[in-house]
Amino acid sequence: MGINNPISLTNLWYFALDVFGVIAVITHVCLFSLQIENFPCYLFSVKVIQAQNIPAKDLLSGSDCYVSLWLPSSSNMLFVTKAIPNTSNPVWNESFDFLIQPEIKNILELKLYDQDVITKDDLLFTVVYDIAKIRPGDTVYENFILKSEGQASLEVEFKMRSIISDVERLVTNNILVAREVSCLEVQMDKWRNEECLKKHKNIVLLVTESFEEAQKITQDSEIFHFYCVKNWEPMLKVNRKSNSLGKKLFSDTAVGYSGVSLKSLPEGKETKVALPLTKNERLKLQLKVNNCLGALDVRLGCDLCEAEQNFLKKRKNVVANALKKVLQLDQELQRHEVPVLAVMATGGGVRAMSAFYGHLFALQKLNLLDCVTYITGASGSTWTMRNLYEDANWSHKDLMGLIHKARKSITRSKSSAFSMDALKHYDLELQQRIQEGHSISFTDLWSLIIDRMFHDELNDSRLSDQQKAVSVGQNPLPIYVALNVKENSQSSFEFKEWCEFSPYEVGLPKYGGFIPTEDFGSEFFMGWLMKKIPESKICFLEGVWSNIFSLNLVDVWNAAQSLYPLWQLPNPGKEKYDNKDNCPFENELSALKTTCFSPPNDFSNILNRVLTHRPIGGSTPNFLRGLQLHKDYYQHKTFSAWQETKLDQFPNHLTPMEKELCLVDAGYFINTSCPPLLRRERNVDVILSFDYNLVETRFHSIENTCKCCMEKRIPFPEIVLSEEDKKNPKECYVFMDKENPEVPIVLHFPLVDNSFSEHKIPGTKHSSAAMEKGEMDLTSSKSPYRMTNLTYAEDDFDKLLNLCNYNIQNNSELILQALQTAIKRRKCCTKKSQLQSTSSY
Structure with missing residues (x-):
């Protein structure tokens, strides 16, 4: 039989790679991502x-x-x-x-x-x-x-x-473990308990081991649900809540009665009980215990979610076509040869918001925007991202339209955000938020103020709505970052965890725990969605991403110390360890070293609470609540990658034990949005690092990111800067490891004015009069771009926008060279894998 379409060895090889790749992925997901066993x-x-x-x-x-x-x-x-x-x-x-x-x-x-x-x-x-x-x-x-x-x-x-x-x-990703959950359903017939309910107005049902803990019986309540870990042997009790001062919150009037054990009840069958309320009175109830089985509502896994993987397939086609045009390639790039280019923006208030527009505008003019797969932002740069992704096709339209709109909001007075009309609007919004079931804090008010300052119209858009902007891979995938910290016990330098937000998921990559974006703010327990609350408007997330008001005194001091390293802050409230070891876990048993320590004295304890208290905190329900740590969690490469603190050695005090998250601006630790791009699963080849810090902190973000990555063995290029670089920084720095292709190439763009004020466009100089007009003040204390300035003059906005536009265009060759290097690396890796597979036969 003849063959009409002969298959080349190369095509056959790629077909085999695809087949084995699918098998490998399925095997990886089944064996390593998630385990479900008894x-x-x-x-x-x-x-x-x-x-x-x-x-x-x-x-x-x-x-x-x-x-x-x-x-x-x-x-x-x-x-x-x-x-x-x-x-x-x-x-x-x-x-x-x-x-x-x-x-x-x-x-x-x-x-x-x-x-x-x-x-x-x-x-x-x-x-x-x-x-x-x-x-x-x-x-x-x-x-x-x-x-x-x-x-x-x-x-x-x-x-x-x-x-x-x-x-x-158990369900586990080898970091977190979800245990079996039972649901106790309690039915109460009012007519059977009429006399008891009339006499006692403060009757409370208690299951202290449950998610709900206590529920008060009211005139309208007839059915109650308690969710608890099945093997914790929970007990149902009935108590009277005391309103008298000087008495316990719950006065157990049925002395000596231990309650009803849920494990003693037959599963799925109704059981009638009469629980003692007083010596002579009983509450008649009908109980039924059901097992909660089925898929968890929290995704446990360190891999990318299915929606992001589908996006990447679509985006690769867009990037491959764009790279062929920009680099003038003779041949089409194979899927595995397409590099992942990411844009990383730091925070910096209005300065970051304005400058980010300039950088993206330059990339668009160079036809490089379609080459970008990810855009990450923190604090002020997220304000730009939020505006962009309201348009589902923003990167394919002239950005000048959005820039003019931003220019208008940035250059106008912000006094209207504090007018009486604005205050009434805030009150209505917060009241609606309470009605939806959200708990409110000062962070929510700050969110509304930001929204009022930079937006003319009311906007009900939500982060999940941005899925439309990446539905066919037409734009880069946006990822917003924040830090999860301890609210009232430690500074951000002592404990912090990266939290990432995308249109698809919100999660803490350290634990491999993620939820759908629309469920952020809802209440979870042991991986189950307990109480669904409507998704917040994106303006309330902007307040979280730029939450600068949850500082404690230690954070303030550490921020000052980063500018003045000779300043040192004593640590008065920490325990004195009498038995400690450099390695927290014993090798053979993977067991924690036994630790004995003395608590600080009373004065130190009080001082520590004063120093670490966050007077204006903002809390969000913890979607990891109840989940427990796997016996070998500390050895998992994903968890160990960001084990920033000693607290990681003590699972009883980690995030899954908390009822709420305390999310703050990423700048509390490092002013960067880089961590999502360093996850191995995203396999980023080139990072365009846009740094909006000024003067003293100009290189802090990139240097501290490098330091963190070296300590945690995350692939990242070494950052070597001379004193001359720090005094007279260049427009662009290229950092790469020529020996290790797993290390991403980082092109770092500090906010500097080297040749911009002298040039109209790259290669064309201004006249002497225009040079004077084009000079920028990026260094003095009176700079219009200082963090506290929320309103720019039109000329200052234009200068900053044009500066960033110019710096990108003036270094476009470096970006193109980095992309060419990334493609060569990918091709080289493919050839190596081919040779290794051939030699194995």
Whole structure:
């Protein structure tokens, strides 16, 4: 039989690559991205035996010691021993049982307290113990040396036993783990409880182990739902809420009654119960427990979402055609030869907003905008991105139309944003936001002020609406960045996590946890969507991305220290570790080193709270809430890539344990939007780095990004700058690693005026009169481009726009050379893979 269309060896090779590539992707997704399996549970017993040589806090008497036990991977309840009065050698011999899942990182925290009747109990010592050290069937005695001076110690016995019948279904990406969730449905017939409800107005249903924790019975309520971890052995109780001052929040009137165990109820069947409310009164309820199965609402995976992968396929065609024209290529680029070019913009308020328009305008004039796959922004540069992506075809239209619109808003007075009409508008918007179910903060007000200052018309657009602007790959994919920090315990330098926003997803790449963009602001638990809240208008996200008001005093000081390195800030509120190691985990068992530490004294503790408190914070529901850390989370390459702080070694205090996120401007740490581009999955070849910092901080962003990447072993070129570079910076710097093609080529454009004021266009000089008129003030304290200036004169806006336009066009050859190098690298990598495959046969 004849062959009409002969197949070349090259085409056959590419076909084989595609086939094996699909198989590899499927295998990777199935085996490495997500695991769904059943795992046995174990019974972990802790016996607190005794303590010795405990120093007394009071001069006239010994300590009244007790020990608290906290194992949040097994229960969110705190267990406490009895207090032994007036002795430095208390003996307890009390045992506590925990049902644990060994696939999760289980960290037990033991705290030794001195009980005080009048004042707050004194925390004497803390022990952090990783249960991974103990094997099933083992009994282990530990004598923790709490303090080397005086030989203070705590003696504890641990036992681990198998439970064959208890098996749990887990979903994990090997960083986060989602556990089985049960839903308790409580039905209450009002007519059967009529007398009880009339007599008691503050009846509360309690399941302390649940997402909801407590729900008040009202005249309208008949059905209640409680979601909780199935293996936590949750209990349903009925209490009366006390309104009297001096009494407990919940007054348990049915003394001695432990409640109804949800595990004792048959699944899927209705059970009638009568729960004691007082000694003589009972509340009649109908209960039913159901298992929650099915796909999670939080995507657990470190790969790119399906929507972004589909976008990349479409965008590659656009980029390939654009590169062929710009580089005047003789042949079509194969899909695997198309480099990924990304634009990275820093923050910088109105300066960043204005300058970014100039850079993008220059790329459009050079026909390079269609070569770009990603655009990332932080703080002020996100204001530009928001405006651009309101038009689904913005990059294919003359940008001067959008620039004129931005010029009008930037050069007008901002006083109208504080007028009485504006204040009424803000009030209406915030009231509507409350009605939708959002909690509001000063960040929301700041968002509305930004929107009013730079937009003439009311706009109800949302971030997910920008999917239209990338639906066929017609524009680069926009990614906005923010930092997640601790709200009231640490500075941004001590703890920070990158959070990225795209039209498709919002997520914390460090954990491999993502949600659909339209669900950001809704409430989640253990990967399930608990309470759907309407998606916020994009103006409220702008306030998050440029949230400059969540500073604490340490952040302010660190920002000053970045300008004046000789300034040093003491760290008064940190614990004194009595047993610490450079490597936080033991190699053999992947177990955390046992850590004993003394808390700071009262004065240091108060000072630390003052220094780290964020008086104007902005919180958002945490979509990772309830999810737990995998036993080997610390060894995962994605997590380790951004393990910025010591807190990463203590999973009990990481983000999944928080009810809310505290998202702030990326400039709190590094004024950059680069992190999304450094994810291996995006495989970025060339980064155009547009830096809108001024003078002293002109190279801080690129240098600090390099430093971070070197510490975390993320591919990034070495940044080498001479003193001359810092004094008289060039318009463009090219940083690359010629030996390692995995390292992206970075073209860094600082905001400088080298030759712009002398040239009308690249290669054509101004007249002497025009030179004087074209001079720019980018350095003095009176510069029109300082951060606090929100209104520019028309001439200043035009100069900044033209400066950025000029600097790109004057260095266009460097961009073209970088793209040619990236294509050669990709072709070279393909040839190497061909040779390796051939040699393996």
